[in-house]
Amino acid sequence: MNAAVTRLDPRWLRFTVGRPWTAAAAASKVQLSTLPPEPVIPSKQPLRVELIGGKRYSWCTCGWSRKQPFCDGSHKSRAQGLSPLRFVPQEDATVWLCGCKHTNNPPYCDGTHKQDFIVSAPLHEPTES
Numbered sequence: 268m269n270a271a272v273t274r275l276d277p278r279w280l281r282f283t284v285g286r287p288w289t290a291a292a293a294a295s296k297v298q299l300s301t302l303p304p305e306p307v308i309p310s311k312q313p314l315r316v317e318l319i320g321g322k323r324y325s326w327c328t329c330g331w332s333r334k335q336p337f338c339d340g341s342h343k344s345r346a347q348g349l350s351p352l353r354f355v356p357q358e359d360a361t362v363w364l365c366g367c368k369h370t371n372n373p374p375y376c377d378g379t380h381k382q383d384f385i386v387s388a389p390l391h392e393p394t395e396s
């Protein structure tokens with residue numbers, strides 16, 4: 268025991284050292300992260316959608332929405348830190364929107380769903396709650 272500890276009141280020392288819960292132990296159990304949560308995968312295929320030019324859309328980025336590929340607000344309770352991608356197409360168009368939520372060209376499919384990490388990943392099944 269070092270000198271700083273031996274100068275402390277033995278009652279305090281017994282109380283502090285004897286406790287199983289310490290700040291260091293608590294820190295090892297708490298994981299802090301500034302990274303946003305990973306999206307779940309609601310579909311491993313793109314979704315064909317007819318868009319109306321000038322209309323505003325919100326593409327789901329978290330994968331929890333039950334209105335795929337669009338947002339239903341589920342990210343607010345299921346994936347805090349993720350938010351929908353809002354976009355307005357310039358003209359009417361039929362497009363393939365990403366269903367796996369891992370495209371590098373959101374909201375459009377870029378073929379990422381064919382990669383092994385998506386093919387082998389679990390598919391998210393929507394629940395009632």
Ligand code: FES
Binds near residue numbers: 312377
């Ligand atoms: S469905 Fe996501 S990249 Fe194709």
